[in-house]
Amino acid sequence: MGALARAVRRVIAAVVVNRAPRAEVAAFAGELDALAARIEEHVPVPEPHITETGGSGEITDGATMAQRMPFDVVIGPYSPLALPVEVEFDGERAIGHAWFTTPYEGPPGCVHGAVIAASFDIVLTAANMAAKAAGLTVSLTMRYRRPTLLHEEARFEAWVERVEQRRVYTRGHIVQRGSVTVEAEGVFAPLDPGHRLRPPGGRRRPS
Helix, strand or coil, X not given: CHHHXXXXXXXXXXXXXXXXXXXXXXXXXXXXXXXXXXXXXXXXXXXCCCCCCECCCCCCCHXXXXXXXXXXXXXXXXXXXXXXXXXXXXXXXXXXXXXXXXXXXXXCCEECHHHHHHHHHHHHHHHHHHXXXXXXXXXXXXXXXXXXXXXXXXXXXXXXXEEECCEEEEEEEEEECCEEEEEXXXXXXXXXXXXXXXXXXXXXXXX
């Protein structure tokens, strides 16, 4: 699954920047349609929710977090939509490393703000896990101080500021070229120990 996700990421990156002739692009589309049809033969109906994520389990490092969230859109090794952002811990501080590429572009040459917000949701959550205060996101507030550039390291840093009255308040920022580009604040509702998030009932594939 990891190899398949990496291959799809390569396809996505190449599709965005390719300059093949029109006929060649049409041939690519046909070949990918055929491959998609082959893969779809192995998709159960209705499609299952794949994972159950524990809300307050022991997280020892970023790799453990990614393994427990393999299809996460930000850090999941099995998600072709994920960069993925790499997470590590420095005590109770979460550090995220990302080198966003062209598929994640918003303004020309810069990372899309929605991609940054999604990434912060996970990095702030990682800080909560490190502080043993994991929970559900209540709100996220972003302050975009300057553009975050593509194709350069964006270093996320996050930490729990305080816990009070069933709410966890977590802050973070991105540092790039030695300057803060984005500041973030999240409010989270902590989960009881041992709680497991479970998806709603089965989904039906659109007709």
